[in-house]
Amino acid sequence: MxxxxxxxxxxxxxxxRPHPNYVMVWVILLGLLxxxxxxxxxxxxxxxxxxxxxxxxxxxxxxxxxxxHLNIERTYVKYLLFTxxxxxxxxxxxxxxxxxxxxxxxxEHVSPTSGAVERPRH
Amino acid sequence: MAHIxxxxxxxxxxxxxxxxxxxxxxxxxxxxxxGLLASYVMLRLQHPEWGDEAAHTSTVAGxxxxxxxxxxxxxxVLGHRAAEHGDGPRAARFLWMTVGGGAVFMLVKxxxxxxxxxxxxxxxxxxxxxxxxxxxxxxxxxxxxxMVAMGLVAVGARRGQRLHRVELVGIxxxxxxxxxxxxxxLLYLAK
Amino acid sequence: xDAGPAHVSGTAGHAPAHPEPMSFWRKYVFSTDHKMIGMxxxxxxxxxxxxxxxxxxxxxxxxxxxxxxxxxxxxVTPNLYNALVTNHGSIMIFWFAMPVLIAGFGNFLIPxxxxxxxxxxxxxxxxxxxxxxxxxxVILVSLVVPGGGFGGAWTAYPxxxxxxxxxxxxxxxxxxxxxxxxxFVAFLLGGINFVTTVMNARAPGMGIWExxxxxxxxxxxxxxxxxxxxxxxxxxxxxxxxxxxxxxxFDPRAGGDPLLWQHLFxxxxxxxxxxxxxxxxxMTAEVMAVFARKKLFAYxxxxxxxxxxxxxxxxxxxxxxxxxxxxxxxxxxxxxxxLLISIPIAEVTFAYIATLWGASIEFRxxxxxxxxxxxxxxxxxxxxxxxxxxxxxIYLHDSYFVVAHFHYTxxxxxxxxxxxxxxxxxxxxFGRMMNETLGKIHFWGTIIAVNFVFIPxxxxxxxxxxxxxxxxxxxxxxxxxxxxRLRLVSTxxxxxxLLFQLVFVVNLIVxxxxxxxxxxxxWRANTLEWVAPSPPPHGNFAEMPTVYRGPYxxxxxxxREDYWPQNVPA
Numbered sequence: 001m002x003x004x005x006x007x008x009x010x011x012x013x014x015x016x017r018p019h020p021n022y023v024m025v026w027v028i029l030l031g032l033l034x035x036x037x038x039x040x041x042x043x044x045x046x047x048x049x050x051x052x053x054x055x056x057x058x059x060x061x062x063x064x065x066x067x068x069h070l071n072i073e074r075t076y077v078k079y080l081l082f083t084x085x086x087x088x089x090x091x092x093x094x095x096x097x098x099x100x101x102x103x104x105x106x107x108e109h110v111s112p113t114s115g116a117v118e119r120p121r122h
Numbered sequence: 123m124a125h126i127x128x129x130x131x132x133x134x135x136x137x138x139x140x141x142x143x144x145x146x147x148x149x150x151x152x153x154x155x156x157g158l159l160a161s162y163v164m165l166r167l168q169h170p171e172w173g174d175e176a177a178h179t180s181t182v183a184g185x186x187x188x189x190x191x192x193x194x195x196x197x198x199v200l201g202h203r204a205a206e207h208g209d210g211p212r213a214a215r216f217l218w219m220t221v222g223g224g225a226v227f228m229l230v231k232x233x234x235x236x237x238x239x240x241x242x243x244x245x246x247x248x249x250x251x252x253x254x255x256x257x258x259x260x261x262x263x264x265x266x267x268x269m270v271a272m273g274l275v276a277v278g279a280r281r282g283q284r285l286h287r288v289e290l291v292g293i294x295x296x297x298x299x300x301x302x303x304x305x306x307x308l309l310y311l312a313k
Numbered sequence: 314x315d316a317g318p319a320h321v322s323g324t325a326g327h328a329p330a331h332p333e334p335m336s337f338w339r340k341y342v343f344s345t346d347h348k349m350i351g352m353x354x355x356x357x358x359x360x361x362x363x364x365x366x367x368x369x370x371x372x373x374x375x376x377x378x379x380x381x382x383x384x385x386x387x388x389v390t391p392n393l394y395n396a397l398v399t400n401h402g403s404i405m406i407f408w409f410a411m412p413v414l415i416a417g418f419g420n421f422l423i424p425x426x427x428x429x430x431x432x433x434x435x436x437x438x439x440x441x442x443x444x445x446x447x448x449x450x451v452i453l454v455s456l457v458v459p460g461g462g463f464g465g466a467w468t469a470y471p472x473x474x475x476x477x478x479x480x481x482x483x484x485x486x487x488x489x490x491x492x493x494x495x496x497f498v499a500f501l502l503g504g505i506n507f508v509t510t511v512m513n514a515r516a517p518g519m520g521i522w523e524x525x526x527x528x529x530x531x532x533x534x535x536x537x538x539x540x541x542x543x544x545x546x547x548x549x550x551x552x553x554x555x556x557x558x559x560x561x562x563f564d565p566r567a568g569g570d571p572l573l574w575q576h577l578f579x580x581x582x583x584x585x586x587x588x589x590x591x592x593x594x595x596m597t598a599e600v601m602a603v604f605a606r607k608k609l610f611a612y613x614x615x616x617x618x619x620x621x622x623x624x625x626x627x628x629x630x631x632x633x634x635x636x637x638x639x640x641x642x643x644x645x646x647x648x649x650x651x652l653l654i655s656i657p658i659a660e661v662t663f664a665y666i667a668t669l670w671g672a673s674i675e676f677r678x679x680x681x682x683x684x685x686x687x688x689x690x691x692x693x694x695x696x697x698x699x700x701x702x703x704x705x706x707i708y709l710h711d712s713y714f715v716v717a718h719f720h721y722t723x724x725x726x727x728x729x730x731x732x733x734x735x736x737x738x739x740x741x742x743f744g745r746m747m748n749e750t751l752g753k754i755h756f757w758g759t760i761i762a763v764n765f766v767f768i769p770x771x772x773x774x775x776x777x778x779x780x781x782x783x784x785x786x787x788x789x790x791x792x793x794x795x796x797x798r799l800r801l802v803s804t805x806x807x808x809x810x811l812l813f814q815l816v817f818v819v820n821l822i823v824x825x826x827x828x829x830x831x832x833x834x835x836w837r838a839n840t841l842e843w844v845a846p847s848p849p850p851h852g853n854f855a856e857m858p859t860v861y862r863g864p865y866x867x868x869x870x871x872x873r874e875d876y877w878p879q880n881v882p883a
Contacts, residue, residue: 019203026196030189037185040311052307060300063192067199067296074137077145084149087540088156090627092164095576097640099164127431128857129424129514139433143509146539150501153543157580161547161562161573169568245560249568252560256550 018072025066032059144290148297151264155301158260159308162253166312172250176313178243179254183234184310187227188302194223195299198272198292201279205288210279213288217276220295224269231262254309261305264298345435346851350442351421352742354412357449362409362727366811368401372783377797377804379784392481394783395464400456402467403489406589407496408449410727414592415538416445416503418734419531421742423507425842425849426525428516428858428880433509441502448495455488463489466781468578471563471571475555487556494549497542504535516841516880518860523879525840525864526609529616530595534588537623541584548577575637579630586722587626591619593730594661597683600737601665602865603838604680605672606875609865611664618657618664625654635703636710644703651701655694662687662694677836678752679737685760686729693721696771711781714774717767724763732756732817740835744847745828751820758813765806769799839878840864 032055039051065071070078130139137145166172201216235255238244245255272295275287344350374381375389382388389397420438424431432438456462463485465474474490477483511524511532551562552574561567563574602609609615631639631647665687674680696718699705709715732755739747770778773796778785785791834843841860845853858880866877 019206022196022199022203026192029192033185033188033192036307036311037181040313048311052311056303056307059192059303063195063296063300063303067195067299068293074135077137080145080149081152084152084540085156087153087627088160091157091544091576091580092160094580094628094631094643095160095573096164097643098572098576098638099161099570100168101640127429127433127435129429129431129433129510132429132514134515135512137513139509139513142513143434143505146505146508150505150539150543153540154546155543157544157577158547158550160544161551161577165568165570165573168570172568245554245558249561252551252554252562256554256560260550 175248175250181310188306191299194220198295202289202292205285210282214276214280221269345439347420347432355417358412365404368397372397373804391783396462410589428841429514430852441499445499448492452492455485458484507535523863526598527595530591534591537584538588541581544577545581579633583630584626593726596734597686600679600683604675606867607672610667618660621657635706648703681756682733686725690725712774713770713778717770740831747824755816762810769803837876
């Protein structure tokens with residue numbers, strides 16, 4: 001951000017950026033899609049988890065790097081996006097203990113649909 | 123047409139103003155979808171019985187739509203390469219193919235929604251379906267917005283005007299694709 | 314011919330020559346000029362702020378004289394009371410503080426202070442104002458629809474906010490939510506514009522440590538806003554569906570969770586207070602440096618403290634939920650982070666005081682406002698400590714102590730910050746000087762009165778006055794004469810304060826029409842906006858400036874003048 005770069009022109013960029021083989025990237029992405037569909041069919045929880053979500057992360061990183069050219073973009077754009085994703089983890093970490101809790105030391109989750117609990121009136 | 127201010131052409135960072143702004147747009151969109159999806163994940167993990175509801179989403183439709191979006195992203199980036207080489211009409215053709223991909227995506231979604239609603243899986247049946255329709259609906263709105271933007275850029279690109287916008291609208295489209303890459307396992311594969 | 318550095322292309326030297334749009338509509342209503350858009354935000358914000366103040370008058374009169382008709386308003390029913398309290402809060406934050414401090418001053422000042430001719434995206438700028446204007450219309454409509462305005466507090470917790478069966482405002486509630494959502498979109502667009510412009514369009518020679526601090530503050534505020542509002546937009550979509558369509562995202566009977574809304578809201582809600590604080594803090598710093606004729610003390614340390622505050626502001630949110638039934642272990646975490654966040658802000662306050670140390674201070678109206686900002690905000694900051702500690706918060710939560718605390722922060726931010734900036738930049742915006750005598754009368758009347766409004770609330774809050782209750786008559790321990798007298802003091806203070814705003818309105822009109830014409834740089838300041846004519850024409854500068862130093866070179870030893878503008882070569 002501190003470098004005094006040249007004024008960018010309103011038209012196409014003067015400097016042509018290197019282009020990877022986009023079709024090859026696409027083929028790999030499709031292959032990963034197939035893996036992520038076949039994985040859950042095996043019915044094993046951990047296999048499903050990895051093939052569905054780890055593959056999703058890899059696909060997303062590939063689209064970001066090669067299609068969005070993040071791999072040759074300025075570093076601080078990557079820092080910006082990474083920080084934002086980290087923020088989502090902070091949100092999850094701060095909210096999950098409340099929204100995902102089923103019981104605590106002195107209480108247990110009583111489903112609201114199961115009717116009111118009778119307590120002696122004082 | 124209004125003149126372009128000096129402010130739009132200066133680039134202290136080295137990134138053109140349009141692309142820099144697009145990255146900030148994506149940053150703010152990540153928190154919107156991130157908040158929505160984080161809420162869904164937290165509630166889903168707390169309600170294992172939602173798996174019974176989730177069994178009724180169509181994995182075939184979801185997988186096909188993933189394929190459609192990935193392919194449309196390919197067209198978008200090929201259009202960007204054509205624009206960089208100055209070939210406006212070719213870039214416009216690729217952009218229209220991307221728009222076509224978006225249309226196919228929305229068509230499949232329309233079939234999916236119709237099928238689900240007529241079988242009784244509406245927004246109100248369970249909070250799972252509430253999240254399903256809200257997340258895919260919000261994503262669908264972004265797809266439609268992207269199609270419109272892409273069409274507008276393609277019209278200009280065909281005449282060789284403002285070719286730098288091909289890349290910008292492409293970055294937006296790839297983001298929409300990435301959101302779907304995460305929606306697919308969350309709503310269709312996690313059964 | 315501009316002899317700027319070679320890397321600036323030929324177009325950078327001169328403002329582009331093009332005819333200025335002359336038709337009334339193009340010039341005043343559909344303008345893309347950042348100064349006009351800034352004015353539009355400013356004046357819309359001022360009108361909405363006055364409305365918010367009148368709402369406060371209405372509900373305070375009801376509290377002080379329960380059941381009696383309020384002069385000019387009529388009888389305040391419980392539902393109307395709730396709607397007044399809700400919309401007072403929402404309007405003051407979203408339709409007064411943010412548009413005035415960020416969009417109004419930000420739009421007007423940023424291109425001028427960084428030495429360029431407009432924002433990077435002028436038409437998106439205009440669009441953002443139009444969306445904002447629409448949001449203001451929607452919130453006003455929400456007040457008059459059948460059923461009345463939404464009364465579930467600006468925090469809109471479900472199930473009250475989600476179900477018309479509970480909140481009795483089937484139209485008001487979704488309209489309120491829609492207005493807030495539109496306002497968010499407007500500020501997202503504006504924020505992206507600001508950040509891109511400041512990152513990219515600075516004058517040659519203006520590196521990141523030569524940016525005036527108010528611009529830095531507005532940028533950090535915009536980034537905080539952009540990063541925090543997303544989860545609330547998601548939550549707002551879910552709440553709107555619950556309200557209008559009947560989904561059950563926040564209904565525990567169907568598997569939803571009301572606490573989820575609270576978290577989504579406050580994840581945004583806490584960074585939001587820093588979003589409004591930072592611009593006011595920045596304006597205070599600018600004014601202090603100019604009227605102390607002294608370099609801003611520890612500019613970089615101030616910025617690092619502000620960055621630290623920004624980061625920390627994302628991990629303190631649940632201190633608003635200590636008694637909501639959150640996991641007590643999270644309460645430990647949030648107490649620690651909340652107490653930590655007071656440190657960088659205190660650091661900034663110390664730096665401001667150090668700026669004053671040994672300075673020859675000119676007590677003009679803007680400086681009076683800036684000094685009072687520091688004093689009043691410190692009261693707010695210190696009282697926040699009691700609320701940040703979860704143990705004391707258990708007692709103080711939802712009492713008037715909280716109301717007093719946040720008014721001792723928000724009032725300096727929104728009102729004092731606004732007057733600091735407005736009295737300081739008025740000559741640049743309108744080409745005339747404001748009347749000093751009227752300015753000082755307005756200042757003293759407002760500042761003295763506002764303390765009478767809020768100090769009693771600390772006392773009544775500790776005594777047990779709850780928030781958001783339309784009368785204390787039903788509570789024998791609160792319906793005492795002593796507490797009643799304190800409430801009366803607050804209300805009288807408010808009425809006096811509102812009356813003194815008439816002095817400001819008179820000053821504004823008289824100065825606009827017949828004020829002494831302002832020269833280019835009446836305050837003898839260093840920043841670039843004072844290089845442009847007063848008021849600046851379309852395109853701002855006849856010749857785009859080049860920057861040679863930082864903005865705070867005041868009283869530099871060895872120089873004849875006690876100021877050294879950024880664009881004057883060495």
